[in-house]
Amino acid sequence: xxxxxxxxxxxxxxxxxxxxxxxLSIVRRQFERLGIDMFIWGPGGPLxxxxxxxxxxxxxxxxxxxxxxxxxxxxxxxxxxTETPSRLKLVLDLDPASFLVKPLRSAGIYAALVxxxxxxxxxxxxxxxxxxxxxxxxxRRVVLAAVLQVMxxxxxxxxAAFALIRRAAMEQRKTIEQMSAEIAANGRLPRAAx
Amino acid sequence: MTKPSVPVGIICSQSGPYQAMGQEILKSAxxxxxxxxxYADFDFSFTPHVRDPRGVITEYHTVCDDLIRNTGxxxxxxxxxxxxxxxxxxxxxxxxxxxxxxARYEGFECSDNVIYVGxxxxxxxxxxxxxxxxxxxxxxxxxxxxxxxxxxxxxxxRELVTAAQGSILAERLLELGESAVxxxxxxxxxxxxxxxxxxxxxxxxxxxIRAFHAATTIAGLDIPMLSCSLCEPxxxxxxxxxxxxxxxxxxxxxxxxxxxxxxxxxxxxxxGEASSPSVDGQSAYVAVYLLARALRRAGTSxxxxxxxxxxxxxxxxxxxxxxxxxxxxxxxxxxRLAVSNxxxxxxxxxxxxxxxxxxxxxxxxxxxxxxxxxxxxxxxSSSAPHLRVVK
Numbered sequence: 001x002x003x004x005x006x007x008x009x010x011x012x013x014x015x016x017x018x019x020x021x022x023x024l025s026i027v028r029r030q031f032e033r034l035g036i037d038m039f040i041w042g043p044g045g046p047l048x049x050x051x052x053x054x055x056x057x058x059x060x061x062x063x064x065x066x067x068x069x070x071x072x073x074x075x076x077x078x079x080x081x082t083e084t085p086s087r088l089k090l091v092l093d094l095d096p097a098s099f100l101v102k103p104l105r106s107a108g109i110y111a112a113l114v115x116x117x118x119x120x121x122x123x124x125x126x127x128x129x130x131x132x133x134x135x136x137x138x139x140r141r142v143v144l145a146a147v148l149q150v151m152x153x154x155x156x157x158x159x160a161a162f163a164l165i166r167r168a169a170m171e172q173r174k175t176i177e178q179m180s181a182e183i184a185a186n187g188r189l190p191r192a193a194x
Numbered sequence: 195m196t197k198p199s200v201p202v203g204i205i206c207s208q209s210g211p212y213q214a215m216g217q218e219i220l221k222s223a224x225x226x227x228x229x230x231x232x233y234a235d236f237d238f239s240f241t242p243h244v245r246d247p248r249g250v251i252t253e254y255h256t257v258c259d260d261l262i263r264n265t266g267x268x269x270x271x272x273x274x275x276x277x278x279x280x281x282x283x284x285x286x287x288x289x290x291x292x293x294x295x296x297a298r299y300e301g302f303e304c305s306d307n308v309i310y311v312g313x314x315x316x317x318x319x320x321x322x323x324x325x326x327x328x329x330x331x332x333x334x335x336x337x338x339x340x341x342x343x344x345x346x347x348x349x350x351x352r353e354l355v356t357a358a359q360g361s362i363l364a365e366r367l368l369e370l371g372e373s374a375v376x377x378x379x380x381x382x383x384x385x386x387x388x389x390x391x392x393x394x395x396x397x398x399x400x401x402x403i404r405a406f407h408a409a410t411t412i413a414g415l416d417i418p419m420l421s422c423s424l425c426e427p428x429x430x431x432x433x434x435x436x437x438x439x440x441x442x443x444x445x446x447x448x449x450x451x452x453x454x455x456x457x458x459x460x461x462x463x464x465x466g467e468a469s470s471p472s473v474d475g476q477s478a479y480v481a482v483y484l485l486a487r488a489l490r491r492a493g494t495s496x497x498x499x500x501x502x503x504x505x506x507x508x509x510x511x512x513x514x515x516x517x518x519x520x521x522x523x524x525x526x527x528x529x530r531l532a533v534s535n536x537x538x539x540x541x542x543x544x545x546x547x548x549x550x551x552x553x554x555x556x557x558x559x560x561x562x563x564x565x566x567x568x569x570x571x572x573x574x575s576s577s578a579p580h581l582r583v584v585k
Contacts, residue, residue, distance in 0.1 A: 010557045033557070110555065
């Protein structure tokens, strides 16, 4: 299934915690124009929807419970009233994907939303990529052990040993790390590759 | 008895790269002002304060500031490019004035201090691209000026074309005012695309259309060209080469409505038999009328009151019924398609069955959906190329 485009916001759900009535009415009008469903939330209150995005006013910081449940659940857009380092520190604790400067105008809201969705999307991809790399890093030790074993058992240099492991992995449709683990466990290459 | 006067600012460039359109906007706005001042049904008159930024972007900020500080205007009609509107926007928002913006634009903006009288992207880009996909080809060669209007028009086109399993064969951009078009025309002749989408503006567009026409004639090629911006005064500037361009617009001089016939008659009486109103000019005329009617209903020039009075109030304009959508301050308009002819006019061949609500953020756009089964007008031009009348 195609992921929804970050540019198309119709039908998305937004959790909104905004103190100022004027700012809230600007957000409400803009969300109506964009086709976004808005859920007003008072920090400390229960989260009654599965939001796609949350707008959090810095007036409410630091967030009371269940704010920790909000973080990581959806992209957060911070609404900034002041730019003092102490306030920004609280904002950074939210790990916001985007921000808006108060008093709000209609201009900027769409861009902040698109940035938030896109930033979150890219960060998720990056996290997955890092997890994959960390996984591979952890298995390097096993690969090294397998290479040494093959070098010793086949009397070949390191590049040739690695090439044999790679060929065996391809033949058996396994990753190099999986094949290395088997070689390390069995003490030798599978027959076909040797 | 002298009527009380309401000052109105008019900002449009009378020189510079898009002076032709600026002049059209000024002519139309002043015509509307004079008519309103003469009508007994309005118990006030307008005093126009005209400012000419000469096409210099930073000047728009300066002249707008001057209008607000030194003439006390609360309402301003004008600006043409998005860049010029964005210069004026912070001032009108900060001082709570109202800008009546006549030009069609790329959307994705919605200020409470702007009334967007021109077409939204769903009024002009969507009908044209849908028509192309339905009747001409799913593979298109794009040429345009290197600025936001082209970027956004091409983005929407790409989304629609890709969803229809088509392709953008090329996307060639020229700087504003650039006249070196031959390399693009040569590429078109070499590659023979089934259709060309032209989003060039001003003199670049005129040069391109002439060169394209000459080259395709010599090569014996019949490649249709699409445009979202070409208008009658420009057809006259380009000359005979401009015939055959399929164009999307909310206004054409050839619209057969009594309001338009009367408007064109008054226009020619004022500006000469050989002259033609343009879509952006007519839009400025509509803007002045929408403002006057809103002032009359509100009974005050207070911005909030005028905005409320203007919303949803239908005006039978030269282009047909127009009203402001109070949800987004953009206008409800009737999209139309036409093909230019050898007389520097447009032959209409399609119009929406009813006025269409503006969708400035394209939230209602479903790229996968086919075009609506709108009925093509009977009496569509038989000379229009590449047209298939859908019943």
